[in-house]
Amino acid sequence: MKTALITGASSGIGETFARELASRKTDLVLVARSQEKLEKLATELSSKYQVKTEVIVKDLTEVTAGQAVFDAVQAKGLTIDLLINNAGFGDYGAFSDRPLSKQMTMVQLNITAVVELTGLFLPLMQQRSNGAIINLSSIAGFQPIPYMSVYAATKAFILNFSEALWAENKDRGVRILAVCPGPTESEFYDRADFPDSATGLNGMTMASAEKVVQEALKALDKGQSTVVAGGFANQVIVNLPRLVPRDLLVSVVGKQFKNI
Numbered sequence: 001m002k003t004a005l006i007t008g009a010s011s012g013i014g015e016t017f018a019r020e021l022a023s024r025k026t027d028l029v030l031v032a033r034s035q036e037k038l039e040k041l042a043t044e045l046s047s048k049y050q051v052k053t054e055v056i057v058k059d060l061t062e063v064t065a066g067q068a069v070f071d072a073v074q075a076k077g078l079t080i081d082l083l084i085n086n087a088g089f090g091d092y093g094a095f096s097d098r099p100l101s102k103q104m105t106m107v108q109l110n111i112t113a114v115v116e117l118t119g120l121f122l123p124l125m126q127q128r129s130n131g132a133i134i135n136l137s138s139i140a141g142f143q144p145i146p147y148m149s150v151y152a153a154t155k156a157f158i159l160n161f162s163e164a165l166w167a168e169n170k171d172r173g174v175r176i177l178a179v180c181p182g183p184t185e186s187e188f189y190d191r192a193d194f195p196d197s198a199t200g201l202n203g204m205t206m207a208s209a210e211k212v213v214q215e216a217l218k219a220l221d222k223g224q225s226t227v228v229a230g231g232f233a234n235q236v237i238v239n240l241p242r243l244v245p246r247d248l249l250v251s252v253v254g255k256q257f258k259n260i
């Protein structure tokens, strides 16, 4: 039986990873802040699929939160075969109009916690020549996004970090995958303070979290470094920037996001 640790497992894409992996008979360690939601999910999945589930309640924006999660896993005597760094959030609005504390917290969750957890679990996977890490980037990681500047930059970091680690580890038995979804149904847009009119993001349809998770797990099986998940339109969005001068690109994207 394999064990997966999923951060941000209390809703959206993380919860969907938990449901899918449990159905594939994977034991789970579920991490987020919402204790009640995590415990309800853990109880449901362990009785439905006869898998072992553990809950670690942690705010991953706390300094050394990753170390605390790692220590809790060690104390339980668990071996993590699959680490899914999924917890993350965004924020909509001009950088200087938005609370700086929210941007700093975002960097802590979207980047620092991912680097810390990866740095702690990866060496154990390398020792066993076995294991995998999935990091949630986004199609937002392929170009700058005015009015979501910090968020897009955190996802560019995750994309670059993950692809570099993929190359470092592909001959060491450890798979690394950057998952880059487009707009996906979850609590993300509410938490990011998107205006109500943003539903559908300028006419873009939202993919289901199930579709994103299926595509991610398929890409992991194939040993890919990156997967753009959620539909063909997302492939176009990530490939267009290569052909367009950067000033033009960021101006056009800026107009789109300003008028959401």
Ligand SMILES: NC(=O)c1ccc[n+]([C@@H]2O[C@H](COP(=O)([O-])OP(=O)(O)OC[C@H]3O[C@@H](n4cnc5c(N)ncnc54)[C@H](OP(=O)(O)O)[C@@H]3O)[C@@H](O)[C@H]2O)c1
Pocket (backbone or CB within 6 Å): 007, 008, 009, 010, 011, 012, 013, 014, 031, 032, 033, 034, 035, 058, 059, 060, 061, 086, 087, 088, 089, 090, 109, 136, 137, 138, 139, 180, 181, 182, 183, 184, 185, 186, 187, 188, 189, 191
């Ligand atoms: N939805 C999209 O359109 C989309 C597109 C591309 C990429 N993504 C990425 O996909 C990932 C999952 O997002 P989602 O769409 O599933 O959004 P979501 O429904 O809002 O889920 C976010 C998860 O992160 C957890 N989380 C938030 N702050 C946390 C903290 N301080 N400490 C620990 N856990 C925390 C939340 O749990 P608690 O509140 O219980 O802590 C929740 O389980 C994110 O990295 C996001 O950037 C989403």
